[in-house]
Amino acid sequence: MLGDRQQLSYIAAQAADARLNLELETEGMTLNIGPQHPATHGTLRIIARLDGEQVVWAEPACGYMHRGYEKLAEVRTFPQVTTLVNRIDWLGSFANEVPFILAAEKLMGVEAPTRAQYIRTILFELSRIANVSLFLGDLGVQLGAITPVFLAFRDREYVLNLIESATGGRFHPNFDRIGGLKDDLPAGWIDETRAVMKKLRGFCDQIEDLLFGNEIFQSRTRGIGVIPRDVALQYGLSGANLRASGVDWDLRRDQSLPMMWNKADWKVWTHPDGDSFARCWIRLQETRESTKIVDQLLGSIPAGPVMAKVPKIIKVPEGEAWVSTENPLGEMGYYVVSRGDLGPFRVKIRSASFNNISITPWLLRGVYVPDIVTILASLYFILGDIDR
Amino acid sequence: MLPKLPSAEVRPLSSNSEITTPVVDTAREELLVAIKSSLGDAVVDSHLKPGDDIWIRVRNDAWQTSIKKLRDINSFDYFCFLSAIDWMPSPYGRGEDDPTEPAPQRDMTIRSGYAGGETRMQVFVRIVNSKTHIGLNVKADVADATPTIDSLITVFAGANWHEREAHEMFGIEFAGHPDLRKMYLPVDFEGHPMRKDFPLLARMVKPWPGIVDVEPLPGGDDSGDSSDGDAS
Numbered sequence: 001m002l003g004d005r006q007q008l009s010y011i012a013a014q015a016a017d018a019r020l021n022l023e024l025e026t027e028g029m030t031l032n033i034g035p036q037h038p039a040t041h042g043t044l045r046i047i048a049r050l051d052g053e054q055v056v057w058a059e060p061a062c063g064y065m066h067r068g069y070e071k072l073a074e075v076r077t078f079p080q081v082t083t084l085v086n087r088i089d090w091l092g093s094f095a096n097e098v099p100f101i102l103a104a105e106k107l108m109g110v111e112a113p114t115r116a117q118y119i120r121t122i123l124f125e126l127s128r129i130a131n132v133s134l135f136l137g138d139l140g141v142q143l144g145a146i147t148p149v150f151l152a153f154r155d156r157e158y159v160l161n162l163i164e165s166a167t168g169g170r171f172h173p174n175f176d177r178i179g180g181l182k183d184d185l186p187a188g189w190i191d192e193t194r195a196v197m198k199k200l201r202g203f204c205d206q207i208e209d210l211l212f213g214n215e216i217f218q219s220r221t222r223g224i225g226v227i228p229r230d231v232a233l234q235y236g237l238s239g240a241n242l243r244a245s246g247v248d249w250d251l252r253r254d255q256s257l258p259m260m261w262n263k264a265d266w267k268v269w270t271h272p273d274g275d276s277f278a279r280c281w282i283r284l285q286e287t288r289e290s291t292k293i294v295d296q297l298l299g300s301i302p303a304g305p306v307m308a309k310v311p312k313i314i315k316v317p318e319g320e321a322w323v324s325t326e327n328p329l330g331e332m333g334y335y336v337v338s339r340g341d342l343g344p345f346r347v348k349i350r351s352a353s354f355n356n357i358s359i360t361p362w363l364l365r366g367v368y369v370p371d372i373v374t375i376l377a378s379l380y381f382i383l384g385d386i387d388r
Numbered sequence: 389m390l391p392k393l394p395s396a397e398v399r400p401l402s403s404n405s406e407i408t409t410p411v412v413d414t415a416r417e418e419l420l421v422a423i424k425s426s427l428g429d430a431v432v433d434s435h436l437k438p439g440d441d442i443w444i445r446v447r448n449d450a451w452q453t454s455i456k457k458l459r460d461i462n463s464f465d466y467f468c469f470l471s472a473i474d475w476m477p478s479p480y481g482r483g484e485d486d487p488t489e490p491a492p493q494r495d496m497t498i499r500s501g502y503a504g505g506e507t508r509m510q511v512f513v514r515i516v517n518s519k520t521h522i523g524l525n526v527k528a529d530v531a532d533a534t535p536t537i538d539s540l541i542t543v544f545a546g547a548n549w550h551e552r553e554a555h556e557m558f559g560i561e562f563a564g565h566p567d568l569r570k571m572y573l574p575v576d577f578e579g580h581p582m583r584k585d586f587p588l589l590a591r592m593v594k595p596w597p598g599i600v601d602v603e604p605l606p607g608g609d610d611s612g613d614s615s616d617g618d619a620s
Binding site: 071106249255322331335339346 | 440441443465466467468469471473474477478482483499501502514518521523525544545546548549550557570571572573581582588591
């Protein structure tokens with residue numbers, strides 16, 4: 001782990017700091033970023049100690065949005081918990097509900113009807129598109145490019161409209177039920193979705209043209225914030241951050257869940273570089289792959305019910321279950337312990353951003369001040385997902 | 389300059405098997421035997437759900453060395469999460485008691501989950517093999533009076549924040565952790581909120597209206613208490 005560029009520059013920075021203090025009686029400067037900063041998607045505060053332009057030490061301070069969902073889940077019934085977990089990663093809410101419902105279904109031995117599984121997978125991918133398209137636009141803003149964010153908000157709106165017309169909620173669908181879904185799809189939804197997916201592919205091309213091909217963007221992101229493969233695994237990074245470090249691992253492909261990703265033909269992208277550019281690039285490709293998944297699944301939704309027969313009062317048998325899915329931000333999992341009661345005994349929420357952002361004290365050592373924002377943006381976190 | 393193409397090849401998708409729970413799970417059974425042989429007598433108990441997951445429980449004093457062996461010998465190189473469980477049933481139930489009635493009698497016997505346990509609280513960690521994608525849940529008991537266990541930072545650097553969270557929420561001491569500051573709560577907060585005997589005050593001061601759980605009617609009031617949300 002030691003010996004790479006960052007650790008060496010950290011040591012050099014510390015030595016320089018000590019020498020400066022001795023000779024000139026100067027002190028390093030402490031820079032406070034946040035809690036309100038556009039790069040933080042919520043309220044994250046970063047305390048960075050600087051020596052000149054370099055970061056000597058940086059530490060995020062979490063807790064500005066801690067809502068205690070693990071404790072609250074213990075006093076809710078199983079169907080009520082989806083309302084809470086919806087609000088963890090608020091840009092891809094539906095995707096948060098799915099692993100919890102799957103964990104409850106696993107404990108109960110219930111499986112949703114095939115049609116419900118198809119619609120679940122489609123809505124899951126739509127929330128990924130809505131989430132990541134905002135990331136792609138936001139990325140530009142943080143590097144000083146204004147246009148991409150307007151494109152992103154314009155095109156994300158199409159996806160949010162689709163989610164709203166199917167579920168009734170733009171941000172917090174609360175649509176997933178144990179044993180299936182609340183409702184079937186509205187009439188005409190499939191054709192609309194096809195049209196929107198075409199638009200979104202156009203959006204991806206535009207972003208690639210505007211941003212990824214841009215020389216300034218490349219020089220700001222290439223070789224910045226490099227995470228080697230073994231460090232990524234040690235810190236439990238997941239999602240695009242892990243695949244950008246060259247780990248070929250996508251939970252949609254690599255585990256068998258009652259979801260329909262394996263019915264579509266798509267590709268898991270990896271990148272060997274592990275820098276900020278790689279992380280952004282992987283997300284762009286994933287958005288494209290998601291539109292492909294949605295397109296293919298739309299054509300093969302079978303007819304049938306969307307809800308299995310489950311009792312009105314749901315009691316989940318005693319046991320422990322772990323289910324995680326590949327959410328827009330990375331691996332989102334729930335460790336659910338049930339005692340045969342109406343509500344869960346304990347829910348451990350393993351959210352992607354918590355692990356993804358815990359690497360920052362290591363990663364920000366020795367970087368220059370403008371790169372802090374780039375690196376944080378490329379790690380992509382949402383505060384609700386860190387603090388829960 | 390064009391973006392670099394990734395080197396990885398397209399891997400064939402898994403066969404479209406309908407989800408079936410295999411009765412025999414040879415991969416996990418063989419893995420459990422291998423784990424037991426590499427850890428020796430550190431394993432106190434184990435539990436295997438075919439086609440689902442493995443749980444093992446190790447001795448408290450062998451916690452750090454066991455995880456290190458699992459990482460080095462059994463190549464569980466991915467750190468997923470670390471947390472704790474308080475197995476004592478909550479003395480407050482689900483916070484739905486009528487405050488005017490006398491408190492109901494509750495069964496307060498402590499029952500542990502998979503792979504057993506002898507103490508009220510347990511620490512557990514999930515580690516995954518990044519090649520085979522098979523995960524493993526490792527539990528360890530922590531003494532009731534002084535819940536202490538070795539820190540995993542030297543094995544997995546990512547355990548740092550998870551241990552801080554478990555320390556804050558459950559009051560578990562991680563020996564060897566350099567910096568067990570509070571993660572979420574104010575510095576002067578007293579108590580450990582995720583312990584079962586810590587009351588959920590919101591439920592104590594106002595009775596919960598949702599005792600009967602039915603699907604709410606359209607236009608009906610719903611008493612959600614989390615008003616956060618639509619940021620960014």
